[in-house]
Amino acid sequence: MxxxxxxxxxxxxxxxxxxxxxxxxxxxxxxxxxxxxxxxxxxxxxxxxxxxxxxxxxxxxxxxxxxxxxxxxxxxxxxxxxxxxxxxxxxxxxxxxxxxxxxxxxxxxxxxxxKEGMKSGGSESYCELCNGEAAKRCVPCEILCCEKHLKPHQQKGHKLVDPRVKIEELRCVEHGKPILLYCKDDGSLMCVTCRGGQHWDHDVVGVEIAHAELKNSSRDAEDSLEEKRRLVCQFGNESVDLMKSEINKRKMEKLSLLGKQREKLEQQMEDLRQGKSTMDTALQDLESISFLQGSKDLLKRLETMSDFKSVKRTPLPVLDFSKEEKNLDGLIMLNKNFLEKIQKRQVEHPEKVELDQNNLRRLYGRSPSLDPNSAHRRIKISRDLRTATRTRTDNQYRKHPDRFDCWTQVVSCDCFSSGRHYWEVDVRSSSWWDIGICLNSMGRKGEDSCLGANPESWCLWKHNNKFSADHNDRCTSLSVPRDHERFGFFLDCEAGELTCFGDSRVLHVFRGNFTDPVKPAIGVWDHGGSVHFVHLLI
Missing domain, CATH: 3.30.40.10 (Zinc/RING finger domain, C3HC4 (zinc finger))
Known part of the structure; x- marks a missing residue:
């Protein structure tokens, strides 16, 4: 007791x-x-x-x-x-x-x-109070404790860490005191003594409080990012649905438009067939061989329905048959006048009736395209293959046997050997050029390949406001009263004639054997100058 x-x-x-x-x-x-x-x-x-x-x-x-x-x-x-x-x-x-x-x-x-004086220098595996297995290290007391001896430290709110952590890592480097505080202003860990120094007016909290706040902040950031990801996914899904709906709507509109245009096209084709039948009946009553020769191209044009071919090449969103209707009305009116004049015997050569530039555009209009494989390296071809521009440096073209290597020239992709053909060339952007035709067999290499300087080419030539007609290295000076923006060319292969127009008047007529395949050709000589094949709306 x-x-x-x-x-x-x-x-x-x-x-x-x-x-x-x-x-x-x-x-x-x-x-x-x-x-x-x-x-x-x-x-x-x-x-x-x-x-x-x-x-x-x-x-x-x-x-x-x-x-x-x-x-x-x-x-x-x-x-x-x-x-x-x-x-x-x-x-x-x-x-x-x-x-x-x-x-x-x-x-x-x-x-x-x-034992007094026993610090953390003891075994890092055993409790310094009972030699049991250490569970935590008390930072303020600098002692290893087992689960049993942790309770007093936990009740007093002492900082407890893993027993493997060295006590030196938890001390302030400057003062050697335990790190108990966290400065929010500069993000540094410190002891109590540090707080009385340069951190005296800073926002300082305990390390446990700072740790909890950082964990909450991190969790809030994760939640915010997750919410943003959800919104982005939702926006993406809504955008895809909206795009699908818009695509389906446009598809139905285009299908409806296509159906209406198809009905209109079929009606116009029926009108043409009736017109052709009427024309065939009228022609059977005519005995003039000259009329048959002069109207051969017109009949061929109506039979092949080239106007409708041009309609088929037009993109769907801009299909508009008003122009085609106007052209058809013009053809019918021209043909009606033509028949009336033949019946009244008003002209001696019907094949030449009304062959001014307007009629030539309607009856024989062509829109040639340039052949990039024939272009000289200092001739740049536009994307629509209609404009040739002279550059100061070489363009990156691959080697090709049809390419001009001496003169800055280019020929078209179109090749004619029969029938009648009319096209126009815009020369407003050039002051030194030659335009005309050449045989497809004309050489493309060396000095003899210059347009107008050999037997295989015929062209108009302009330099220093002087004009001439050139063929086989022979020049015929032309009197052109003013500088024209466009020049027209009418090729009659069977007649062997190339008629050159300027400002609605004939400037010169070349004669030759044009039943061999020929191609429209262009040469541009002034730096930065451009020559353009005009797109004729026929």
Whole structure:
């Protein structure tokens, strides 16, 4: 019974010592006070700890209590706290009488014998209180504890870490004190002493609070990103559905338009067939061989329905038959007048009736396309294959046997050997050119390949506002009263004639054997100049 009373008394005494030790510990260095002083706010510190804290602050920041953060505009007089100093000395004496190696009971660690002076230098695998397996390391106490001896530290809110963590990693490098605070302003970890220095006016919180806030912030960021991803997916799905709906709507509109145009086209074809039947009946009553020769191309044009071929090449969104109707009406009117004149015997050669440029466009109009494989390297061809431009540098063309290598010329893809053909050339953007035709067999290499300088080519030539008609290196000067924007060419293969028009009048007529295949040709000689095949709306 006496032993139990003695044990209870010893435990109570140890608990009292633990409480007193906490009260006699400096809140800056966490050690027993050394020359304790008291500030007007009532908080005590080691003189050295307080003065060091104030020295690290700026001179105009005033003196701040490291504990309650009260600011003293003028440095207070530091007086020794005699009562605290005496208590510290008595505590040292009380501890000293047991000896450094003698076991005492510490209220920090319950009713367990702890050897004073035993720090974290012990085994990192065993509790420093009972030699059991260590579960955590207490940072403020610098001690390894098992699960049983963790409870007092947890109740006091001490920082606990994995036992494998070295205590040096959890201490401030500058002051050697435990890292307990986090500065939000510069993102640094620090001890209590650091707070009294350059961080005195910063937003400082405990490391646990900072850790919780960062975790919440990270979770909020993840939630925000997830919400944005959901919105992006939703927007993408809605966009795809909208595009599908719009595509289907346009498809139905185009199908409807196509059906209407098909009906109109079939009606026009029926009208043409009736017109052709009427024309065939009228022609059977005519005995003039000259009429048959002169109207052969017209009949061929109506029979082949070239106008409808041009309609088929037109993209669907711009299908418009008003122009075709106008052209058909013009053909019918021209044919009607033509028949009336033949019946009245008003002309001697019907094949030449009304062959001015307007009629030539209607009856024999062509829109040649340029052949890129024949273009000289300093001739640039437009995308629509109708414009030839002279450049100062070579264009990247591949080698080809049809390519001109000496003269900046190009021929068309179209080749004529029979029938009648009319086309026009726009020369407004060039002051030095030659335009005409050449045999498909004309050479493309060397100096003899120049248009008009050999027996295989016929052309108009312009330079320094002078015009001439050239063939086989012979030039015939032409009188052109003014500079024309367009020149027309009418080729009659069977008649062997190439008629050159300028401003609605005949400038020159070439004669030759044009039953051999010939091609329209262009030469551009001035840098930056352009010559253009006109697209005739027929």
């Amino acid at each position: 006496a032993s139990s009373s003695s044990s209870s008394s010893s435990s109570s005494s140890s608990s009292d010592i633990g409480v007193i030790l906490n009260e006699l510990t400096c809140p800056v260095c966490f050690e027993l006070y050394k020359e304790p002083i008291c500030l007007p706010c009532g908080h005590s510190f080691c003189r050295v700890c307080l003065e060091t804290s104030w020295e690290k602050r700026e001179a105009d920041a005033g003196c701040v209590c490291p504990n309650c953060r009260e600011v003293f505009p003028q440095k207070p007089k530091l007086k020794k706290n005699v009562i605290v100093a005496n208590l510290v000395e008595n505590m040292k004496l009380k501890k000293g009488k047991f000896g450094l190696g003698v076991e005492v009971q510490d209220a920090e660690h319950g009713d367990v014998n702890v």
